[in-house]
Amino acid sequence: MTNTVIKYIDGNWDEVQDEAKAAWRLVITLDEAGNEIMRQRQSVGARVGRKTWSTDPRAKAVMKDGVHGGTPMSNPHGH
C-alpha cells in the first residue's frame, strides 16, 4: 500500500502552499512506513520546458543529431 504526497514548487524552486503560484508539482510516492519510493514532476504552470543537449562534441547527443542520424535500431522512439 502506498501513499502520495503532493508538493507545489514555484519558479524559484521553493515550496509554496498555493497551487496557483506553483510552476509544477512534485508527486511523491511513499511506502506504508512513510519512506519515499519515487518522486515525479508534473507541470501545472506556464513554465516552458526544453530539451537540452550536451555541448560536449564527443557526446552521444551530438552523434544523435549529427549528419549520420544513427541506425534504424538506434532510435526506436524517435528521440
Next chain:
Amino acid sequence: MAGLFAPVGEKEITRALVNRFNTVFDSIIDADVVIVGAGPSGIIAAGELAKNGVNVVCVESNNYLGGGFWVGGFMMNPLTVRAPAQKVLDELGCHYTGADGTEGLFLTTGPEACSKAIAWACDQGAVFQNVTNMEDIVLRNGEDGNPRVAGAVINWSPVASLPRQITCLDPVAIECKILIDATGHDADALSKLADMGLAELPGHGSMWIERSEDLVVENTGFVYPGLMVCGMAVTTAYGLPRMGPTFGAMLLSGKKAARIALEDLKRQGWTPREDGPANRRRREIEENVASGVGTTGTRRENADEEILLTA
C-alpha cells in the same frame, strides 16, 4: 631470441582478450544495477554499489570514462567541490586544498580526482562497459502490474555514427533490477520514457550553483518504477537550475543513488552473495594485491628497478 618482454604472441593475446571479455560480459547480462553514464555521479554510484556486493555495470558511450570530471570548467584543470563533498575526495585518496579566503570551498584537479574516482570504483569491483550506447530501455510489467524499467538495450557506440543505409545492426539487451540514469543533461534513459509519454522531461534551468547542488542531491532517486536519476540528469528530470563548474553534488548524488538503490534491492529480496560477480571481482583484485601481482602499484618500486636492470 631473448627479449625484454615475455614471449607471448598474437594468438595468446587475442585469446586472453576474448575470454576475459566474455567472462565479464556474461556476469553483467543479468546485473543487479545498470548505470548509464560514467561521469562522476555514475562512477561513485557504481563504486559504492560494488563495495556493498551489488553486481553493477556502468555503461559509457565514450571510450574514456569520467565525463566532464576531467576538467574543472572553462577548460581549466583546477576543480572545485564545496563542503561536505571533500569527504568523498578523502575516500578516493585525492589531494585537495582550501580555496584562498573562501570557507567551505576546496580545490583539486580534474586529472587527479577523475583518475582516482575511476580507480576506486574499479577496486570495489564495479564493471565498466565503455564505447557502448544505451539505445533504449526494457519495460516490463512489475509484480504490481504496472510498467517497470527492467533493463537496457545497448550497442557499440560507433554503430550510431555509421551511415543509416548500410547499417541494420541489432543491439543486445541486459536486464537489471534497477536502472540508474547518470547521463548528465541528456537524461537519456528518462528521455526514452518521455518519448513514450510516460514521463515529463522539462530540461534544466539556468545556472544557480548554490541552489542547484542541494536540489540535485535532494531529488536524486526514483523517478519511475525501476528507474533512478542521479547527477546532472536530476536537473533535467525536475527542471532544476544547472549547476556549473563545481562537482560536490555529483559525488554526493552518486552516494545517495547507491544508498537508495541498495535499500530498494533489499526490498526486492536481494541479498549480497559472497560468490556474486561483484564480490568475486573485488576478491580477485584483493588477492592480486596481497600476492604482489598487478594492481594498485604494489610492485611499482621493484618493477622500476627490474625493468631498468633488464633493459
